[in-house]
Amino acid sequence: MTALVSTARSKGRDRGAAVRVEGVSKRFRLYQERNQTLKAAMMRGGRATYEDFWALRDVSFEIPTGGVFGLIGQNGSGKSTLLKCMAKILTPDEGRITVNGKISALLELGAGFHQELSGRENVYLNGSILGLSRKEIDRKFDEIVDFAGLDQFIDTPVKNYSSGMYVRLGFSVAINVDPDVLLVDEVLAVGDEAFQRKCDEKFADLRDAGKTIIVVSHSLSTVRTMCDEAAWLEHGVVKEIGVPGLLIEKYVENTHVERVAAEGGGSRWGTGQARVEKVELLDEHGDPVLRVRAGAPATLRFHYETQGPIVKPVFGFGIHRIDGTHATGVNSRETIVPDRIEGTGHVDFAMAALPLVQGSYDVTVAIVDDSNLHTFDYRTKALRFDVGSGRPREAEGVFAIDGRWSFES
Numbered sequence: 001m002t003a004l005v006s007t008a009r010s011k012g013r014d015r016g017a018a019v020r021v022e023g024v025s026k027r028f029r030l031y032q033e034r035n036q037t038l039k040a041a042m043m044r045g046g047r048a049t050y051e052d053f054w055a056l057r058d059v060s061f062e063i064p065t066g067g068v069f070g071l072i073g074q075n076g077s078g079k080s081t082l083l084k085c086m087a088k089i090l091t092p093d094e095g096r097i098t099v100n101g102k103i104s105a106l107l108e109l110g111a112g113f114h115q116e117l118s119g120r121e122n123v124y125l126n127g128s129i130l131g132l133s134r135k136e137i138d139r140k141f142d143e144i145v146d147f148a149g150l151d152q153f154i155d156t157p158v159k160n161y162s163s164g165m166y167v168r169l170g171f172s173v174a175i176n177v178d179p180d181v182l183l184v185d186e187v188l189a190v191g192d193e194a195f196q197r198k199c200d201e202k203f204a205d206l207r208d209a210g211k212t213i214i215v216v217s218h219s220l221s222t223v224r225t226m227c228d229e230a231a232w233l234e235h236g237v238v239k240e241i242g243v244p245g246l247l248i249e250k251y252v253e254n255t256h257v258e259r260v261a262a263e264g265g266g267s268r269w270g271t272g273q274a275r276v277e278k279v280e281l282l283d284e285h286g287d288p289v290l291r292v293r294a295g296a297p298a299t300l301r302f303h304y305e306t307q308g309p310i311v312k313p314v315f316g317f318g319i320h321r322i323d324g325t326h327a328t329g330v331n332s333r334e335t336i337v338p339d340r341i342e343g344t345g346h347v348d349f350a351m352a353a354l355p356l357v358q359g360s361y362d363v364t365v366a367i368v369d370d371s372n373l374h375t376f377d378y379r380t381k382a383l384r385f386d387v388g389s390g391r392p393r394e395a396e397g398v399f400a401i402d403g404r405w406s407f408e409s
């Protein structure tokens with residue numbers, strides 16, 4: 001939920017940096033009291049046992065004043081913890097953080113909102129937490145409500161708000177206090193298209209005014225297009241800092257193996273009379289790979305095995321981006337349907353230029369009969385592969401549109 005935080009203008013020594021993180025470590029204690037016998041507890045003298053867990057370890061870097069800075073990293077890598085330390089919701093166990101100017105934050109959904117109070121009352125409550133006087137809030141109130149697009153609902157208790165409405169109100173308050181440094185954790189994806197565009201405009205305004213925005217996002221394309229610079233966190237340590245394009249490329253490459261091992265399991269159903277035992281992605285040399293470049297030649301190979309003869313099988317596959325977006329799906333019905341197959345073999349789908357943009361994708365595969373009455377095998381997440389940057393070098397969305405630019409003046 002939306003946490004709004006502000007600290008007074010800090011007397012930052014360093015004019016160049018908006019935020020300076022110096023040797024910051026943050027520890028959480030994980031208590032292990034459950035499933036302990038009374039005797040064991042008494043033996044310990046009533047003290048709880050715990051394990052230290054370092055969510056951040058000796059993190060140092062500077063975020064320059066002006067522009068948009070991104071934080072990327074896998075779940076649990078410490079991104080939110082770092083933002084909370086910057087916002088002073090958490091105190092580091094070691095090191096320190098200096099923020100130059102007034103900081104405002106939009107953190108997890110809903111924190112900072114009082115459930116029983118109306119949107120109006122929450123604007124006043126949050127505004128005052130952010131250091132605005134009642135008069136100042138009066139002055140900004142209409143703009144805040146207008147930006148959030150919640151006129152109709154402003155007197156409704158926020159407990160009845162949708163998550164999108166929460167974010168809109170939280171974001172609207174957070175930016176309308178005129179922060180020098182704005183922290184945004186992931187929440188933007190919750191708003192609808194129109195609201196996202198308004199946020200983008202607001203970010204552009206803040207940026208033009210020389211303010212600093214720090215965003216955490218799992219959307220690598222958002223980070224690539226929005227940010228001037230980004231840091232990659234891994235297990236509480238800064239792995240690398242750099243321009244988003246290159247950083248993301250390394251990040252995607254580096255995190256593949258670990259991810260597949262961690263997630264793996266898709267689902268599977270069907271009669272089993274024919275099965276796709278393995279899906280491979282082949283590069284232009286015909287070698288199996290887990291990563292290809294956008295726009296490079298690639299082939300999907302489906303190895304099958306049947307129990308007895310299968311008449312007129314149809315092979316199909318779908319590709320989903322790992323956030324679940326269905327990128328594409330095709331089948332072989334209108335092209336090749338063999339009269340029958342038996343035993344083992346493989347079916348290839350060759351692409352002269354892989355039309356997907358940089359990112360990670362899952363392949364779903366199916367074998368059905370020609371009438372579509374029988375599903376022999378249906379396997380989701382049969383293969384996960386990564387697409388690295390290639391041609392076009394900069395592309396957004398899901399697929400790389402093929403076309404030719406021309407110019408006439």
Ligand SMILES: Nc1ncnc2c1ncn2[C@@H]1O[C@H](COP(=O)(O)OP(=O)(O)OP(=O)(O)O)[C@@H](O)[C@H]1O
Pocket residue numbers: 028029055073074075076077078079080081082
């Ligand atoms: N209050 C807490 N008590 C104990 N452990 C915590 C607490 N807050 C965070 N952690 C742990 O610290 C680690 C970092 O968490 P954090 O929320 O910063 O990760 P994140 O990078 O934001 O992940 P995500 O992408 O899932 O949002 C995780 O292992 C998390 O379980």
Ligand SMILES: [Mg+2]
Pocket residue numbers: 079080081
């Ligand atoms: Mg987080």
